Amino acid sequence: MYARLITMHLTHGKADELEAVYRNSILPALRTQKGFVETNFGIDKKGKVVAFVVFKSEADALLSEENGYLAQQIAKASPFLDYPPIVEYFNLKVRS
Numbered sequence: 001m002y003a004r005l006i007t008m009h010l011t012h013g014k015a016d017e018l019e020a021v022y023r024n025s026i027l028p029a030l031r032t033q034k035g036f037v038e039t040n041f042g043i044d045k046k047g048k049v050v051a052f053v054v055f056k057s058e059a060d061a062l063l064s065e066e067n068g069y070l071a072q073q074i075a076k077a078s079p080f081l082d083y084p085p086i087v088e089y090f091n092l093k094v095r096s
Helices: 015-030 058-066 069-080
Strands: 002-009 036-043 048-055 086-091
Touching: 002 058, 002 069, 015 036, 015 048, 015 069, 048 058, 058 069, 058 086
Parallel strands: none
Antiparallel strands: 002 048, 002 086, 036 048
16 A cells, blocks of 8 residues: 655635535545545644545556646645645555
8 A cells, every 4th residue: 555645734714615625526536546545634723734645556646646636636725725735655564
């Protein structure tokens, strides 16, 4: 398994709007991506946001970036963010 961690920071007061976009637009699009396994999305009290997305393979994770999917989803979230997100990739060693 391979994961993408996206870290973002919300513009003050935009948590509900970003959650709605993630739930109603980004998540349905994510489910169409090759190798998608699961996602977790969270917001802390200070406005930090994390989206953790698991794919079956590194190739699947990278394909969702190369095919333009990731850029399209970041564009949907951008109106609610203070600055561009940080995107990192991880080879999952333990999963339960």
